[in-house]
Amino acid sequence: MNMDDSPPEPTPDSPPPQPPDGWEILCIGIMRGRFGRRRSEALKKAMMQLSAEQAWIEGRAEAARMSWWKRISEVFTGPGMRLAFAAAMVLLLGVLMWEMFRSPNQANQAVVIEVSGCRIADAVNAHWSGSAAKLKTGDRLPAGILRLDSGVVELAFASGAKAAVEGPAELSLIDRNSLELKRGKLSAEVPKPAIGFTVRTPNATVTDLGTRFGLNTKTPASSEVDVFEGKVRVTEAGDVKTSDNEWNLTRNMAMVLDARGGVTTTAAAETAFPQPGHSIQIRPVNCGFDAPGSSRIGGLPTAFGFWSGPAFGMTGAVAGVRPAQGAGMLRFLAPPRQGGPAQDSVVWQVVDFRPAKEFMAAYGKTDLKAWVQFNRVPGDAHTASKFRLTMAAFHGEPADAAALWASRKQTALAYAEKELVADNDPRTWERVDLATTVSSDADFGVVEIRAIAPADVPPGIDPFPGHFADLIDAKICLPLRPSTLTNAH
Amino acid sequence: MSQNPDSLYIFEVLAKQHEAMLLAYILSLVSDHKLAEDIAQQSFLIAYRKINSLKDPEAFPAWLRGIARLEAMSAMRRRNREFPVEPVVLQQLDEAYRRFEEQRPTETWEERFQVVEECYARLPEALQTVCRLHYFEGQKAWQIAEGLTINLPAVLKRLERARTALRDCVRSKLVSDTQ
Numbered sequence: 001m002n003m004d005d006s007p008p009e010p011t012p013d014s015p016p017p018q019p020p021d022g023w024e025i026l027c028i029g030i031m032r033g034r035f036g037r038r039r040s041e042a043l044k045k046a047m048m049q050l051s052a053e054q055a056w057i058e059g060r061a062e063a064a065r066m067s068w069w070k071r072i073s074e075v076f077t078g079p080g081m082r083l084a085f086a087a088a089m090v091l092l093l094g095v096l097m098w099e100m101f102r103s104p105n106q107a108n109q110a111v112v113i114e115v116s117g118c119r120i121a122d123a124v125n126a127h128w129s130g131s132a133a134k135l136k137t138g139d140r141l142p143a144g145i146l147r148l149d150s151g152v153v154e155l156a157f158a159s160g161a162k163a164a165v166e167g168p169a170e171l172s173l174i175d176r177n178s179l180e181l182k183r184g185k186l187s188a189e190v191p192k193p194a195i196g197f198t199v200r201t202p203n204a205t206v207t208d209l210g211t212r213f214g215l216n217t218k219t220p221a222s223s224e225v226d227v228f229e230g231k232v233r234v235t236e237a238g239d240v241k242t243s244d245n246e247w248n249l250t251r252n253m254a255m256v257l258d259a260r261g262g263v264t265t266t267a268a269a270e271t272a273f274p275q276p277g278h279s280i281q282i283r284p285v286n287c288g289f290d291a292p293g294s295s296r297i298g299g300l301p302t303a304f305g306f307w308s309g310p311a312f313g314m315t316g317a318v319a320g321v322r323p324a325q326g327a328g329m330l331r332f333l334a335p336p337r338q339g340g341p342a343q344d345s346v347v348w349q350v351v352d353f354r355p356a357k358e359f360m361a362a363y364g365k366t367d368l369k370a371w372v373q374f375n376r377v378p379g380d381a382h383t384a385s386k387f388r389l390t391m392a393a394f395h396g397e398p399a400d401a402a403a404l405w406a407s408r409k410q411t412a413l414a415y416a417e418k419e420l421v422a423d424n425d426p427r428t429w430e431r432v433d434l435a436t437t438v439s440s441d442a443d444f445g446v447v448e449i450r451a452i453a454p455a456d457v458p459p460g461i462d463p464f465p466g467h468f469a470d471l472i473d474a475k476i477c478l479p480l481r482p483s484t485l486t487n488a489h
Numbered sequence: 490m491s492q493n494p495d496s497l498y499i500f501e502v503l504a505k506q507h508e509a510m511l512l513a514y515i516l517s518l519v520s521d522h523k524l525a526e527d528i529a530q531q532s533f534l535i536a537y538r539k540i541n542s543l544k545d546p547e548a549f550p551a552w553l554r555g556i557a558r559l560e561a562m563s564a565m566r567r568r569n570r571e572f573p574v575e576p577v578v579l580q581q582l583d584e585a586y587r588r589f590e591e592q593r594p595t596e597t598w599e600e601r602f603q604v605v606e607e608c609y610a611r612l613p614e615a616l617q618t619v620c621r622l623h624y625f626e627g628q629k630a631w632q633i634a635e636g637l638t639i640n641l642p643a644v645l646k647r648l649e650r651a652r653t654a655l656r657d658c659v660r661s662k663l664v665s666d667t668q
Contacts, residue, residue, distance in 0.1 A: 017645045017646055017648065017649040018649060019575075019578075020578070020652050021578055021581055021656070022577075022578050022579070022580065022581020022582035022583075022584060022585050023581060023582075023585050023656040023659065023660060024652040024653070024655065024656045025517040025518075025574065025578065025582055026513075026517055026582055026585045026586065026605075026659075027605050027608070027609075027652070027655040027656060027659060028516070028517060028624050028652070029513040029514060029515070029516040029517025029518070030513040030516075030517075030602045030605045031605060031606075031609055031620070031624065031625060032513070032516040032517075032520070032522070032624060032625055033509065033512045033513040033516050033602075034513075034602065034606065040508060040509070040512045040526060040529065041526065042508070042511075042512065042526050042527075042529035042530040042532075042533060043501070043504055043505060043508045043529070043530075043533055045530050046504075046529075046530045046531075046533035046534050046537070047497065047501050047533075049530075049534060050497055050500075050534065050537055051497060288502065290502050290503075290506065291506070291597065313595065314595070316546060316547060317546055317547070322546075325499060326499060326502040326503065327502060327503045327506060327546070327549075
């Protein structure tokens, strides 16, 4: 290869330049892509278009439910108007008859589609009854009056507002940003986009102006509103609004509204109301093992943001195992044997907890949850069948992670581990969940995933012929919880 | 894939890994960056819609390049311009990309492409200059000749020498990986 500094100039009898070959245009393309150009937006734009198309398709599915109207309108706008009019009338009559004679359940279901702007995000010991008896976490809230006999549920509104409702309660959804609470206790958290979130009680309407508040409808004639943060407007039920029946409440104010009118007082403690759950993700980097770049072969990391271990790799589908999600998964490999027994295959990441510090400090003790999925190929007695997930939280700097981890039983502020004996079906991924509590002193966490080598593996036998992990994640959370005080007022 | 509610997310994760490769591939075929971006965007759209026809997920990058090649050809046709790359050169280009994937299976495309950058950095300055002006800043060979006050054949020869040196350097680095 000639790379000297003075290229010879062509002579009159030099051969004409050759057009570039495949390798040459490869180099040209790569360099064109990297030379001072801004980052490609092609994928971003394509994904935006695909998302919009998906939304349009979903919108069409909704619209298809109204196809009877479309059929009629098409007939009206098409040629042959008179004949079409007659046909349309027959069709319309048929539709009306169908609407009249179909069962009430079907009618309810049609309404659900229109107003299901709220779903049950979480539930603790919740017992619904009547038409709501089968409701469970994840379900859309149907229309109609719903009875929650006991327990507590968290409702997530399409607007972004969330509310915790404690039984015994009766409620009904009005729309994507409002609710009727005929009876029971509720607390709501309303982010800016959902300002205007409204809860109606039999004797009042509470309109949120960006805040956290609690509401207790004790009887149809008595409601209590407690404002913990921000501002709400309380309007007494009735046709005419005057300055006498509308009040603005701000932080730490409360109002009891009953037959005597509205009486303001000091807000009760938040624990007098059910509290929605909160969580903050502390997801390891490359949690889906889809980017081979963020990993190192070595010991426990002393910095954030990459996977490290003595023997592992990132892979796509291999040995009959497909990633649980995305293009990649982690493959455990056998560390070199140094004369002794077969070693476990271990991978670690140090996770930064500092973004969650404020959250942890605000709530004191919080839950630390982590989960991962494992899979393996079939094997014999010398093939590893056990996996383990471990999570520990420490105070200090990530540079000290290895030393703190080595004495984790003494130094960890939180520690949890869980083992799984995996089946030998490579088609199924099995999930391991663990949870512990952690205080705001924690600065970082170490997450360890381990494939455990069986005892007595003969030399020359690989105990990890196909052992994998995928979709690891962690969060710090405060769960949905019921009230612990009776109201002060 | 389009039936699965998570399919968009899954596709995005997969496509992101090959975005840099796709753009570089298209820029081997067309020099206009804006056109290359349009072709890449269209290729991603087509790939998502046809992903069910891809039987072997490992073949995704080659399959994506195939879509981009056809899109580039039809983009040129729509502009009444001749496609500038001969079929045999296209074959060599695909072969070169396959070689990258085979020799460096665990690296990202960004990491693989560093080989080319290293080779470019080793070119003599005179060759780097004509390369930069012609391929990356889009100047015509005669404009470069005027700017550098050298004759046109000299510019063309320097371009050829730069390309050859780059090619040989990249190939030798890939070959040395196998030894």
